[in-house]
Amino acid sequence: MVNGQELSYLLRLVIQRIFAAFVTLGVVSMVVFAAIELLPGDACQAFLGQMAQGQRLANCRAEHQLDKSPIERYGIWAAGLAQGDLGNSIKRSKPLEEVIGPRFRNTVILGLTAAGIGIPMAIALGVIAAWFRERKVDFWISGVAIFFMTIPDFITGTLLISLFSVWLGWLPGIVIMRVDAPITEVFSQIGLPVLTLMLVMIAHIMRMVRSSMIDVLASEFVMMATLKGLPRWRLLLLHALPNALLPAINLIALNIAWLMGGVLVVEVVFNYPGIGRLSVNAIADRDLPLVQAIALLMAAIYVSLNLLADLLTLMLSPKLRTQRVQP
Amino acid sequence: MSLPLLKIDGLSIGYEGADGVAVPIVNQVDLQLEEGSTLGLVGESGCGKSTLLLALMGYYDSGLARLAGKVALLGKDPGALNEADLQLFRGGDVALIPQNAGQALTPTLKIEAQMLEALRLHTPLPAASRQDRILQLFDRVQLPDPANLLGRYPHELSGGQQQRVALAMALAGNPKVLLLDEPTTGLDVTTQQAVLALLSEIALESQTAMVFVSHDIGVIGAVCERVAVMYAGEIVELGACNQILQHPRHPYTQALLSSIPKLGQAWAFKAPTSIQQGQDRRLSGCAYAPRCEYVGPTCLKQKPRLTRDQDREVKCVQLSEIARMVAPAGGHKGESKMVGQEYVLSVNNLSVSYDHTGWWPFASRQERKLTVREVSFDIVRGQTLGLVGESGSGKSSILRTLIGLQKSFEGEAQLLDKFDLTTPVAHRSKACLSKIQMVFQNPDASLNPRQSIFAALARPLRIYFRLSEPEIRAEVERLMAAVQLPMEYSARYPGQLSGGERQRVAIARALASKPDVLLCDEITSALDVSVQASIIQLLKDLKDAQGLTLLFVSHDLPVVMALADDVAILQRGQICESGRVEQIFNAPEHPYTQSLIKAVL
Numbered sequence: 007m008v009n010g011q012e013l014s015y016l017l018r019l020v021i022q023r024i025f026a027a028f029v030t031l032g033v034v035s036m037v038v039f040a041a042i043e044l045l046p047g048d049a050c051q052a053f054l055g056q057m058a059q060g061q062r063l064a065n066c067r068a069e070h071q072l073d074k075s076p077i078e079r080y081g082i083w084a085a086g087l088a089q090g091d092l093g094n095s096i097k098r099s100k101p102l103e104e105v106i107g108p109r110f111r112n113t114v115i116l117g118l119t120a121a122g123i124g125i126p127m128a129i130a131l132g133v134i135a136a137w138f139r140e141r142k143v144d145f146w147i148s149g150v151a152i153f154f155m156t157i158p159d160f161i162t163g164t165l166l167i168s169l170f171s172v173w174l175g176w177l178p179g180i181v182i183m184r185v186d187a188p189i190t191e192v193f194s195q196i197g198l199p200v201l202t203l204m205l206v207m208i209a210h211i212m213r214m215v216r217s218s219m220i221d222v223l224a225s226e227f228v229m230m231a232t233l234k235g236l237p238r239w240r241l242l243l244l245h246a247l248p249n250a251l252l253p254a255i256n257l258i259a260l261n262i263a264w265l266m267g268g269v270l271v272v273e274v275v276f277n278y279p280g281i282g283r284l285s286v287n288a289i290a291d292r293d294l295p296l297v298q299a300i301a302l303l304m305a306a307i308y309v310s311l312n313l314l315a316d317l318l319t320l321m322l323s324p325k326l327r328t329q330r331v332q333p
Numbered sequence: 334m335s336l337p338l339l340k341i342d343g344l345s346i347g348y349e350g351a352d353g354v355a356v357p358i359v360n361q362v363d364l365q366l367e368e369g370s371t372l373g374l375v376g377e378s379g380c381g382k383s384t385l386l387l388a389l390m391g392y393y394d395s396g397l398a399r400l401a402g403k404v405a406l407l408g409k410d411p412g413a414l415n416e417a418d419l420q421l422f423r424g425g426d427v428a429l430i431p432q433n434a435g436q437a438l439t440p441t442l443k444i445e446a447q448m449l450e451a452l453r454l455h456t457p458l459p460a461a462s463r464q465d466r467i468l469q470l471f472d473r474v475q476l477p478d479p480a481n482l483l484g485r486y487p488h489e490l491s492g493g494q495q496q497r498v499a500l501a502m503a504l505a506g507n508p509k510v511l512l513l514d515e516p517t518t519g520l521d522v523t524t525q526q527a528v529l530a531l532l533s534e535i536a537l538e539s540q541t542a543m544v545f546v547s548h549d550i551g552v553i554g555a556v557c558e559r560v561a562v563m564y565a566g567e568i569v570e571l572g573a574c575n576q577i578l579q580h581p582r583h584p585y586t587q588a589l590l591s592s593i594p595k596l597g598q599a600w601a602f603k604a605p606t607s608i609q610q611g612q613d614r615r616l617s618g619c620a621y622a623p624r625c626e627y628v629g630p631t632c633l634k635q636k637p638r639l640t641r642d643q644d645r646e647v648k649c650v651q652l653s654e655i656a657r658m659v660a661p662a663g664g665h666k667g668e669s670k671m672v673g674q675e676y677v678l679s680v681n682n683l684s685v686s687y688d689h690t691g692w693w694p695f696a697s698r699q700e701r702k703l704t705v706r707e708v709s710f711d712i713v714r715g716q717t718l719g720l721v722g723e724s725g726s727g728k729s730s731i732l733r734t735l736i737g738l739q740k741s742f743e744g745e746a747q748l749l750d751k752f753d754l755t756t757p758v759a760h761r762s763k764a765c766l767s768k769i770q771m772v773f774q775n776p777d778a779s780l781n782p783r784q785s786i787f788a789a790l791a792r793p794l795r796i797y798f799r800l801s802e803p804e805i806r807a808e809v810e811r812l813m814a815a816v817q818l819p820m821e822y823s824a825r826y827p828g829q830l831s832g833g834e835r836q837r838v839a840i841a842r843a844l845a846s847k848p849d850v851l852l853c854d855e856i857t858s859a860l861d862v863s864v865q866a867s868i869i870q871l872l873k874d875l876k877d878a879q880g881l882t883l884l885f886v887s888h889d890l891p892v893v894m895a896l897a898d899d900v901a902i903l904q905r906g907q908i909c910e911s912g913r914v915e916q917i918f919n920a921p922e923h924p925y926t927q928s929l930i931k932a933v934l
Contacts, residue, residue, distance in 0.1 A: 230437035233390055234502070235424035235454055248441040324441060324486035 027313045034305040039080050042298050048072050049294040053096045097293040108186040113280035117265030120203035128208040132215025155209035163202040163275040180277045199276045207261050214257050219250040259315030266307045339366035344402030355400050359385045360566040369540035373553030376563035377861045382546045386512050390423050425455040428503035432515040434495035438487035445483035455506030470501040493524035513545045521723040526932040529555045554578050562586045565620035572645025583649050584625045592866035627651050677882045678712045678850050683744035685730040704730045705906045717883040719897030727906040728886040732852045736771045767797045767846035774855040776835035780827040787823035793845040812841040833864035853885045869896050902926050
């Protein structure tokens with residue numbers, strides 16, 4: 007139940023925050039553009055390398071409008087961005103949306119699947135570990151989590167491949183699919199990458215939930231709820247968990263952002279056609295417009311997920327949401 | 334019904350010490366409570382009163398366990414109940430009213446959800462009639478506009494309202510016994526009085542038995558018929574409340590009562606020889622012996638037993654001796670020497686506003702709120718001005734302005750006719766900085782935990798004076814002596830000191846620069862009554878010995894009256910009455926002052 011006063015306060019706040027996010031992205035776009043501009047030479051020289059001379063260079067420059075001033079070019083680029091036009095890839099000679107789009111879709115599928123299974127599991131494990139604090143259950147959960155957190159993801163991935171694919175033969179070891187394969191085909195192949203990402207990610211969130219849950223369980227209101235005679239599940243789920251999750255929301259958002267940015271190592275180990283591998287290829291090909299677009303995409307992911315996390319925290323903590331004058 | 338409602342036999346609660354020997358927090362306690370009667374448990378913090386109270390609900394803090402003894406409440410032993418029965422027992426047979434309702438209500442759940450939960454668990458009411466019952470309960474605890482409260486979150490209520498909601502929640506299950514853990518400690522005096530009146534009324538009407546824990550014996554006296562005084566986990570005196578309040582017999586009870594400043598009485602505090610000493614629970618003799626002024630040879634050898642003495646039970650072997658020795662309490666009000674009529678501090682038309690500036694550059698610029706309105710006062714050298722007011726009355730804003738931490742204010746403030754105190758602290762001269770110093774409310778927060786006491790005291794000395802190392806050492810020694818701490822303590826860190834000792838260090842640090850004016854911001858409100866008394870005594874001594882001028886801010890009227898020469902009462906940022914302490918107390922003119930004085934027990 008949200009009353010009118012609260013709603014208008016919330017609405018104003020949300021609009022302010024969204025506006026601020028756009029301002030941030032605008033600044034980021036300038037920084038990215040300026041950084042690329044500062045590189046010696048221009049995009050055509052970088053791409054053509056030793057062949058960058060004479061007519062070939064002139065043609066390339068004309069094609070990509072490099073003969074205009076940097077400010078003019080930023081204006082063209084930014085205006086394109088505002089209309090959803092990222093520009094053209096030099097190497098592939100097609101619109102960047104077509105290059106980035108399907109690969110980003112693959113990364114999102116992989117990331118969301120890992121997050122969708124991993125985050126609820128991490129929260130549940132954190133709550134269990136906190137409840138059985140410093141007992142055997144906690145020891146094992148925390149121990150195993152730290153173990154996987156400390157092993158680099160490419161080792162985890164390789165181990166999982168040799169276990170599940172080479173030894174047991176249950177799951178495909180590497181992904182063999184076209185970039186724009188249908189979703190069902192993607193799902194049939196991503197078992198091991200999802201598992202690898204989960205193992206790396208769960209530990210962070212689980213440990214955060216555990217420690218904030220321990221704090222909450224020691225608080226006066228949990229003691230009071232216990233002494234009110236509440237059953238355990240009610241105590242945990244209704245009184246303790248919402249308060250324990252608040253500090254974890256931002257961490258969870260950062261984890262999702264990390265997944266959405268394409269986890270390069272995992273994509274390389276499993277030969278997965280996602281945004282992580284694309285970014286490495288773009289740099290290797292010296293395809294500067296593509297590098298520029300990917301950098302901006304990553305920034306947009308981080309900014310929007312952070313914004314989402316902040317708004318969610320706001321929604322869930324009554325103290326921040328209701329800024330009424332005290333009676 | 335003659336069977337007692339609650340019977341405790343030889344209950345000991347404790348933890349296992351490092352050497353494997355059990356250390357009792359509560360030691361061999363016997364208590365009984367009849368149906369509908371009220372019992373107070375009083376003692377200083379750490380005496381085991383809350384531990385005892387929670388044990389009645391079968392709840393022990395982590396690490397603690399029952400070592401020996403029996404509890405029978407309505408014939409049930411909470412320690413022997415299985416989980417399902419224990420859940421019915423808690424909240425159904427016995428309910429707790431917590432110390433700090435603001436912390437004890439779940440912040441993410443609305444009041445209604447938390448009340449419904451209690452009703453669903455402990456009453457057979459059908460879902461449809463639960464809401465009406467909540468409104469009835471709210472009405473019962475005199476909450477205004479109950480229907481409107483249901484949809485609110487705990488933080489949207491005032492402290493008094495939160496406490497009333499907690500009370501309504503405790504009453505929801507119709508418990509036979511109410512346990513109250515310092516239920517009014519966090520409230521200001523007027524709210525405290527209203528809550529206490531309500532509690533006595535409920536005790537009288539509903540015939541609910543109450544066990545009331547507090548460190549404030551005055552609060553206990555307002556509600557309870559009987560009182561048990563606890564020291565170091567043991568009951569040292571037990572009897573009718575008015576008898577014990579008027580004629581305390583155990584030396585500890587006497588010290589406890591005399592350490593409470595009372596209005597209208599000259600306050601004479603008999604400082605126990607070593608009030609800071611820890612309570613050693615494993616002494617072979619009387620636990621109070623190390624602090625007792627009547628201690629005799631038998632006290633150290635033999636553990637006393639709680640024995641019947643006329644109208645009560647007392648645990649002391651020296652009683653007849655004490656009765657002989659007690660002389661009429663000699664009241665002397667420290668005559669403050671008048672050293673000329675020099676105004677040390679003059680404040681003229683000071684207004685402090687609180688600027689609410691959002692980060693949003695285009696939003697309405699500033700929402701100005703005046704927290705202090707045109708306040709003026711002067712303090713003569715060697716005198717103490719007490720500023721009294723409830724929380725939010727602007728007391729602290731005035732101090733923050735004088736010390737240069739407040740950004741937006743208007744008006745004039747002069748120190749020694751030389752220094753302009755409207756200058757922010759960063760722009761003040763060293764001379765000015767050294768002349769006015771401040772002691773903060775909470776020494777835990779104002780002392781650097783990673784800095785030894787010596788370093789904390791040496792720092793201002795190095796800043797303000799050019800001294801050699803031996804001189805600094807001598808000066809630190811002088812400061813430690815001035816606040817009555819042994820020099821060995823200077824090697825310790827704040828975490829190794831008690832709250833009272835830390836506040837002494839904070840005072841010593843403020844004195845290091847040899848200030849003319851000391852600003853004290855609620856410096857005793859985080860402390861126990863007996864420690865508070867020793868700090869007040871210390872300030873009085875410093876005042877007499879060094880001619881120190883104090884501006885002492887507190888919400889606690891009796892404390893201010895015990896220390897101050899003049900008093901100014903603040904209400905919503907304005908001084909509504911000021912004058913000499915005796916005059917204000919004997920003939921308060923302003924209705925607010927009258928209500929404050931009436932509210933003090």
